[in-house]
Structures are given as structure tokens and as C-alpha cells.
Amino acid sequence: MSRHPHDPVTDAELDAYIRTRLAIVGVELSVLPEDDPAAPADRIRIYRSARNFLRNTVPRISGYSLDPQDVPPILYPAALPPPEDAVDSIRGRPPEGR
Amino acid sequence: MTLPQDTRVDRRSFLQRMGAITAATAIGGATFPAIARAGPGGSAMPMSGTRFYEGLRGAGLLHPQRADPTEFTVWEAGLLLRSGRLSAQELTEAHLERIAAWDHVYRAFNAFLPDQAREDARRRDTRASGGILNGIPFVLKDNYFTAGIPTTANSDVFADFIPSFDATAVTRIREAGGVLLGKTQMGPLATTRALTSDGEITTVSAWAPRDPRVNPGGSSTGTATAVAARMAMVGTGTQTGGSITGPALAQGLTGLKPTMGRVSLHGVIPLSYTRDHPGPLARNALDAAILLQVMAGPDPKDPRTIGVPPVPDLLTAATPVERGGSPVLRWPTRVGVPAGWADGESPRGGLRRAFLEELRGAGAEIVGIDFPEAWADLTSSWFNNVRLVERTEPFLEHLRGDVRKFGVTLSSWINGLLLSGDEYLKGQRAKLALLRLVLEEVMDRCDVVLLPSHVPFDIIGLPLIAFPIGFEHADGMQLPEGVILGGLPFGEERLLSVAAAYQARTEWHRRGPPDPEGEPGRPSGVGGGESREGAIGRGRLDLEAVAELSE
Numbered sequence: 001m002s003r004h005p006h007d008p009v010t011d012a013e014l015d016a017y018i019r020t021r022l023a024i025v026g027v028e029l030s031v032l033p034e035d036d037p038a039a040p041a042d043r044i045r046i047y048r049s050a051r052n053f054l055r056n057t058v059p060r061i062s063g064y065s066l067d068p069q070d071v072p073p074i075l076y077p078a079a080l081p082p083p084e085d086a087v088d089s090i091r092g093r094p095p096e097g098r
Numbered sequence: 099m100t101l102p103q104d105t106r107v108d109r110r111s112f113l114q115r116m117g118a119i120t121a122a123t124a125i126g127g128a129t130f131p132a133i134a135r136a137g138p139g140g141s142a143m144p145m146s147g148t149r150f151y152e153g154l155r156g157a158g159l160l161h162p163q164r165a166d167p168t169e170f171t172v173w174e175a176g177l178l179l180r181s182g183r184l185s186a187q188e189l190t191e192a193h194l195e196r197i198a199a200w201d202h203v204y205r206a207f208n209a210f211l212p213d214q215a216r217e218d219a220r221r222r223d224t225r226a227s228g229g230i231l232n233g234i235p236f237v238l239k240d241n242y243f244t245a246g247i248p249t250t251a252n253s254d255v256f257a258d259f260i261p262s263f264d265a266t267a268v269t270r271i272r273e274a275g276g277v278l279l280g281k282t283q284m285g286p287l288a289t290t291r292a293l294t295s296d297g298e299i300t301t302v303s304a305w306a307p308r309d310p311r312v313n314p315g316g317s318s319t320g321t322a323t324a325v326a327a328r329m330a331m332v333g334t335g336t337q338t339g340g341s342i343t344g345p346a347l348a349q350g351l352t353g354l355k356p357t358m359g360r361v362s363l364h365g366v367i368p369l370s371y372t373r374d375h376p377g378p379l380a381r382n383a384l385d386a387a388i389l390l391q392v393m394a395g396p397d398p399k400d401p402r403t404i405g406v407p408p409v410p411d412l413l414t415a416a417t418p419v420e421r422g423g424s425p426v427l428r429w430p431t432r433v434g435v436p437a438g439w440a441d442g443e444s445p446r447g448g449l450r451r452a453f454l455e456e457l458r459g460a461g462a463e464i465v466g467i468d469f470p471e472a473w474a475d476l477t478s479s480w481f482n483n484v485r486l487v488e489r490t491e492p493f494l495e496h497l498r499g500d501v502r503k504f505g506v507t508l509s510s511w512i513n514g515l516l517l518s519g520d521e522y523l524k525g526q527r528a529k530l531a532l533l534r535l536v537l538e539e540v541m542d543r544c545d546v547v548l549l550p551s552h553v554p555f556d557i558i559g560l561p562l563i564a565f566p567i568g569f570e571h572a573d574g575m576q577l578p579e580g581v582i583l584g585g586l587p588f589g590e591e592r593l594l595s596v597a598a599a600y601q602a603r604t605e606w607h608r609r610g611p612p613d614p615e616g617e618p619g620r621p622s623g624v625g626g627g628e629s630r631e632g633a634i635g636r637g638r639l640d641l642e643a644v645a646e647l648s649e
Contacts, residue, residue, distance in 0.1 A: 026498045
């Protein structure tokens with residue numbers, strides 16, 4: 001049966017999504033206990049955290065609107081090729097390899 | 099008067115360059131706008147320790163008198179070492195004794211290296227002058243590569259990792275004469291306060307050593323506790339989400355998170371490629387400046403450091419100046435204060451108002467700031483979660499190998515696999531929108547701004563400094579209270595100058611925690627001869643609690 005886009009996503013749907021995503025990239029949670037609050041991590045808590053993340057973080061980022069003509073993405077504040085002599089002048093010595 | 103470098107960084111060009119990076123990568127190169135305007139000053143700092151210490155003497159900062167060498171600051175010890183009134187071996191031995199006496203309580207060290215430190219100190223004593231850190235005992239957060247010494251990031255993922263080379267920052271500190279005492283405890287892979295992978299709390303605050311509930315700060319906890327407890331004179335941290343400023347605030351230290359690109363990340367275990375920042379934790383602004391001056395600069399092995407303005411004279415910036423016999427700001431400075439920041443009848447409100455009065459007395463212009471409307475969304479936790487993708491990518495092989503190695507931090511690594519490419523891209527664009535907002539609608543009215551938290555400046559790579567302004571009393575404990583100041587791109591000089599002027603007028607940064615109650619013991623870290631025996635049971639944090647604290 002098809003679902004309406006505005007129907008709330010169920011836990012079962014999210015769990016299937018998470019399980020599939022992890023399988024695609026080869027991450028295996030079966031080595032964790034199913035439900036052991038004393039363990040550092042168990043599957044129940046990992047899935048609960050992932051569901052919360054998908055329900056709360058993803059729709060908010062996805063729904064935020066930015067002008068496509070504005071703010072092209074950045075990677076680093078300083079991803080530039082070395083300008084001529086920059087390293088020399090800053091350190092007062094020739095760069096490596098010169 | 100030579101103006102600080104932040105006055106020569108053109109904000110519009112800085113923003114344009116941010117936006118040009120992706121396009122330039124795609125087309126194989128482009129002409130970038132110069133972000134530093136031509137102008138006076140901005141020359142590279144002479145790294146000669148001799149010249150620096152002669153300058154301090156010339157400024158009237160003379161040999162201090164203290165019985166315990168661990169009470170000296172870096173610059174005080176530097177003066178004494180150069181005058182021959184203190185040896186590197188004496189200074190190192192005094193710190194080793196404190197580590198041996200108290201680290202079973204603090205558990206600040208992950209690896210304790212007494213033999214290497216003694217040998218380093220002996221060699222430092224044979225040098226007539228050496229670098230600016232010659233003979234100064236320091237510590238490294240355990241995510242900095244150290245050749246031949248385990249580098250674990252306190253994680254099972256790196257349990258057996260021994261790098262073959264030093265991180266660039268480590269090489270520079272060693273070349274400047276620093277004496278490495280050890281590697282410090284941290285949150286696993288720099289995600290939270292110092293814990294083992296299974297959540298056991300390790301390091302405690304130097305101000306509350308018997309109460310592990312008191313958060314000692316972010317993941318650079320071990321370095322902060324070591325410096326605050328006088329087990330090291332200075333140390334390195336890294337900040338992705340508050341991990342230098344947080345421990346500085348919690349432990350009464352001066353912590354400086356530089357602008358992205360100021361310090362090389364080569365040889366630092368990554369948490370986020372776009373948000374990791376190496377920087378100093380110290381007992382005052384001048385000590386922080388000394389370490390940053392050494393660590394900073396372009397590194398061909400880290401493209402983030404190339405093409406940025408040259409490292410200015412941070413030491414002069416952090417050296418107090420006086421007018422009419424009273425310490426004042428080195429440069430005219432407008433200090434932005436967000437609405438409500440110093441309001442309220444709480445002790446914190448009172449300390450903040452007193453802080454502002456002191457800055458006014460030092461010549462600052464206090465300017466009210468209202469954050470723009472888009473601020474709340476762009477600084478929200480959900481946009482901040484974009485960082486999780488960057489965390490997960492470099493660790494994917496380890497996640498495929500055995501997720502149990504991530505212990506109580508596992509949730510955030512898994513969640514990092516669940517954002518799509520378009521959402522990650524939007525997060526990067528949102529960072530630029532946030533940067534524009536900060537530069538054009540906040541920093542247009544001020545030179546530095548007081549911030550309620552490290553967010554958003556560490557998200558967008560702008561510099562931060564944290565330092566103490568007093569104490570609060572809670573549950574019978576006296577805990578440090580501090581402030582975070584944000585600066586313009588490459589505005590480290592300005593931030594240091596404000597902290598230095600404030601510290602020259604006040605004594606809060608000189609207050610150190612008392613020694614713990616109880617008997618001195620032996621250290622807990624590697625090489626200490628005694629592992630965890632005698633350590634205090636201090637509880638665990640579970641998966642949910644770690645997620646709450648996650649950086």
C-alpha cells in the first residue's frame with residue numbers, strides 16, 4: 001500500500017532505512033548486544049538515536065531554504081594554492097624542497 | 099602605532115574567497131581576491147627567544163621570586179632560564195614531581211614520559227639560548243602525532259597506533275625547545291570530556307578533583323587539568339566544538355582557538371576537516387601567545403594553512419601596555435556585548451558587569467549587539483549536526499571493522515552516515531550564510547564580540563579566546579567563571595591584546611587550584627609504573643549522556 005508523503009514516518013520504516021543504509025556501506029551492528037543498558041552501546045539505543053536524528057535533523061536541514069544564487073558552498077577558509085614566495089616570506093627561509 | 103592584522107583583512111574579499119573555492123576546484127584554478135590588504139605591519143614575527151626575552155626585560159618584566167618553579171608562567175620561567183637562575187632540568191623535575199604526586203587523582207595523563215623529558219631537559223640546558231620555549235615543560239593532547247610514542251586519541255580505534263612522525267605543530271614546539279612531559283587524556287576521538295571508550299570518566303577538573311560530576315570542559319580536558327594543576331606549564335588542545343574554550347572556562351585558563359588555517363592540522367587525528375583547530379591552553383594570554391606563535395604558520399602538508407595572512411607578532415600583542423601608570427588596551431577596540439549578556443542578579447551577571455567595567459577602564463568602547471533574525475536557525479543544533487558526516491567519513495573503515503571500538507560514542511558516528519549529499523551541501527552553504535551574517539551584521543559594529551558559547555565561531559573558523567573573570571561557588575566548591583571573546587578573521591592579535599590588558603588589571607588568572615586532599619601518590623598514565631591502581635572510582639557516562647555532550 002502506498003503512503004502519503006505527509007504521513008508520519010513509522011519506527012519500522014526508519015529502522016528499515018537505517019538497516020539498509022548501513023548494509024550498503026558495510027557497517028555491521030549485529031556485533032552489539034540487542035538490549036543491554038550496561039553495555040557501552042546496544043542496538044536498541046543506536047537505532048533510537050538514529051531515528052531521532054532522522055526525524056529531527058534531516059527534515060530541518062532539508063526544509064531550510066537558501067537562494068541558489070547565493071552562498072556557494074565552502075570547504076575550507078584557506079584552500080588556496082601556495083602564492084609565490086608566501087612560505088619564504090613568512091618564515092624567512094626557503095620552503096622545503098627548494 | 100602598528101595596527102593589528104584584523105584591520106587589514108578585507109571582509110568582502112574574505113567572503114568572496116570563501117565562495118570561490120568550490121568553483122575554483124572545479125575549473126582547476128582561479129584568481130583569488132587577496133584577503134589581506136597591503137599596509138604597514140603584518141611582518142612575520144622574529145622567532146628568536148633571545149630577542150623576545152630581552153624585550154620583556156626592557157618592558158620592566160623582571161625575574162619573579164617564587165619558591166616552587168611550577169608556579170612560574172612560561173615567560174617568567176623563560177626569563178629565569180636565560181639568566182641562568184633556573185635550569186631546564188630543575189624546572190622539568192619540579193613538574194615531574196607534581197605529576198608523580200597528584201596524577202593518580204587528576205588522571206590528566208595518557209602517557210607519562212619522565213625519562214624522555216629528563217633527557218630533553220638535559221639537552222636544553224646545554225644550549226646557550228635556543229628557541230623561545232627552550233626548557234619549557236609542555237604536554238600534548240593525545241591526538242597529536244608523536245614519532246615513536248603511542249597516539250591513541252583515547253580510543254580503542256587507535257589503541258596500538260604509534261606514528262612514524264611528529265605532527266607539524268609538535269615539530270615546531272620541539273624545535274623551539276619545549277620539553278615534552280607526556281600526552282594527555284581526552285574524550286575518545288575528541289568527541290566529549292575525557293572518558294574511556296566504555297564511558298568511564300578519567301580526568302577530573304583541577305578545581306574539583308574529588309567530584310567527577312563537575313565537567314572539566316571539552317575533549318582537551320587532560321591538557322587543561324595538567325596546566326591548571328601545575329603538572330605542565332602549557333599545552334596543546336584541539337577544538338572542533340568548544341574543546342579549547344570549554345576547558346579554559348572550566349579550569350580558569352586562557353585558551354585560544356585560532357582562525358582556521360592559522361595552525362597546521364597535519365599529523366592531528368581528524369574529527370572534522372572543516373572545523374578542527376589546534377591551539378594553546380595556558381595560564382595567561384602571553385603564555386598562550388608564545389605557544390601559538392610557535393605552532394602557527396604555513397605548512398605545505400596542510401593546504402588549509404597556505405595563502406592566509408602571515409603570522410603576526412602575537413607576543414607583542416599579548417604584552418601589556420600602560421598609560422598613566424595603568425594597563426590599557428594596546429589598540430582602540432570596540433567590544434560587542436549581546437543583549438542580555440550581563441543582565442541578571444546571579445553571581446555570573448555580577449562578574450560579567452565587573453568585567454565590562456574593567457574593559458571600559460582599559461579604554462574599550464562597549465557596543466550593544468543584537469543577533470540577526472536568521473541567527474537562531476543557522477546556529478541551531480540541527481545545522482551543527484552537519485559536522486557528523488565529516489566525522490564519519492575518515493573513520494568508515496574502522497566502523498566497518500568493528501563498531502564496538504567506538505564504545506559510548508558510537509551513535510554520532512552512525513548518525514553521520516544518515517545525511518544525504520544535498521543536506522551536507524546545504525549545511526556547507528549555511529556555514530557561508532552564517533559567516534556573512536557574522537561579518538556583515540555583527541562584526542561590522544565591533545572588533546571583538548562576547549559570546550554566550552563557542553558556537554558559531556568554531557563552526558565558521560573564526561578565532562576565539564576564553565579566559566577567567568572570577569569564581570562562582572556551588573556545592574561548597576569554588577569554580578572558575580570566564581568569558582569567550584570572538585574575533586575577526588586572523589584576529590588573534592586583537593583577542594590576545596584584550597585578554598592581556600584585562601589580565602594586567604586583574605588577578606583572576608593568577609589563582610590556581612589547591613592541591614587535592616589526601617596523600618600524594620604515583621601517576622596513572624603509561625610509563626608511570628602504576629596503572630590505574632588507587633584511582634578514584636568516578637563513574638561512567640552512557641551513550642545518551644555522551645551524545646548530549648558531543649562536540
